[in-house]
Amino acid sequence: MSDNRPSPHPLPWLARPAARTWRCAPAPTEVRAFHAALPGYSPTPLVELPAIAHELGVGRLFVKDESRRLGLPAFKVLGASWAIHRVLAEHAEHPGNAGDEAPGHLTLIAATDGNHGRAVAHTARLLGQRAHIFVPRGVHPRAVAAIAAEQARVTEIAGPYDEAVRHATEAADAPHTVLIQDTGWPGYERIPGWIVEGYATLCAEIDEQLAHAVTSAPDLVAVPVGVGSLAQAVVTHYRSRPSGRAPALLSVEPANAACVLRSLALGEPVSVTTGHTLMAGLNCGTPSGLAWPHLYGGLDAAVAVTDADSIRAADRLAALGVSSGPCGAATLAGTRAALTGTGREERRTALGLDANSVVVLLSTEGTDANPHATAAH
Structure with missing residues (x-):
């Protein structure tokens, strides 16, 4: 509220x-x-x-x-790495959860003030994943560049963090995507719990x-x-x-x-x-x-x-x-x-x-x- x-x-x-x-x-x-x-x-x-x-x-x-x-x-990579590990293990067991593609072809999506998004992008790159990171206003340009350097797609949002989370959540409705967000709300709790x-x-x-x-x-x-x-x-x-x-x-x-x-x-x-x-x-x-x-x-x-x-x-x-x-x-x-x-x-x-x-x-x-x-x- x-x-x-x-x-x-x-x-x-x-x-x-x-x-x-x-x-x-x-x-x-x-x-x-x-x-x-x-x-x-x-x-x-x-x-x-x-x-x-x-x-x-x-x-x-x-x-x-x-x-x-x-x-x-x-420190954020501690949460991102464990959550992505759990997500990929689950999709390996039930590949239908990600459509017809293998776990290596998922796109991991997150909103970030900097460190979480970079951790998601870094882990995605190491594991052969794609990453799409939404960044709100106010994040230092060098922090944004560091996310892009992890081969992630970066979308900058003119609004605050909560708006970036909304954009990321909407983007994660697309096929073959998974939202890796470090905040939870009713109906979205397992992955932030793993983080x-x-x-x-x-x-x-x-x-x-x-x-x-x-x-x-x-x-x-x-x-x-x-x-x-x-x-x-x-x-x-x-x-x-x-x-x-x-x-x-x-x-x-x-x-x-x-x-x-x-x-x-x-x-x-x-x-x-x-x-x-x-x-x-x-x-x-x-x-x-x-x-x-x-x-x-x-x-x-x-x-x-x-x-x-x-x-x-x-x-x-x-x-x-x-x-x-x-x-x-x-x-x-x-x-x-x-x-x-x-x-x-x-x-x-x-x-x-x-x-x-x-x-x-x-x-x-x-x-x-x-x-x-x-x-x-």
Whole structure:
């Protein structure tokens, strides 16, 4: 539904104290083995940044650096590769689902703010598929060119992300096409569900990497949010454990596209009118219907940040050796907003944090995924 109630400024912060007790079913265990068998697979780094931990007043802080994942500069290929694997396996068993053509002659269609479409196109090219990617306004020309370089057909849409999704969905009605979209709605849930499952590998890697660095689970995990599919995977991972201390989960969005924060505040999924943001991959106006129950049940808090906040965070990470685009750096910007400044004690209490807490930030893209100017410019 659309939310037409007046809201001159996005809500900057929302805490939800009951989320840590919410539970759900776990992701399938075979996803990690699938990714581990792919050529070029290796876990992405979990980088400890003591200087930022000191700045934020926590014990230890780690950044999951997704600037290089299976040959691409963002995490999205984890979901796209698993979903396409499942789609092709299904069509191999039931080729009639794709008309008279073999699975290698399908066209994979997606709408994207950049990284998901590039991941779909990249996977399609490796597997001998065709790809047709719909791109909304505001995506950096270099990101669009990177999709085309994967031999995909690219259609640029003058409207926002939600309109690109509509165009992609209509195009997928043609014969021998499959929509590989990372947002779900009633009647379209299986494939976005597989995409979410693919992101479980990222969380499993964090578990293993933290086990070597600290003796406890994280106290806070911050995740950037567009439609909420990655956040759904993170919630699934940490809220599917029957026992043990659950971490606080913080979602971070652009102030000009805070659809999840707005929806959480209203208690129902709503659409917001999006504006321009350098956080192009998060510039989404409607939460995924598939993700919504997990977001509403399992997110402890949500915060919205400005482009300037995100760029400053990207610059800070770059100075410490972590390549992060505006979307990836949003988690540092959001965590900084939550843990510092006026009202910080209340927010820290809501998140259950103290001077000994362990914080994990998900940096979901490198600078190659979403080129940006530095704060100095």
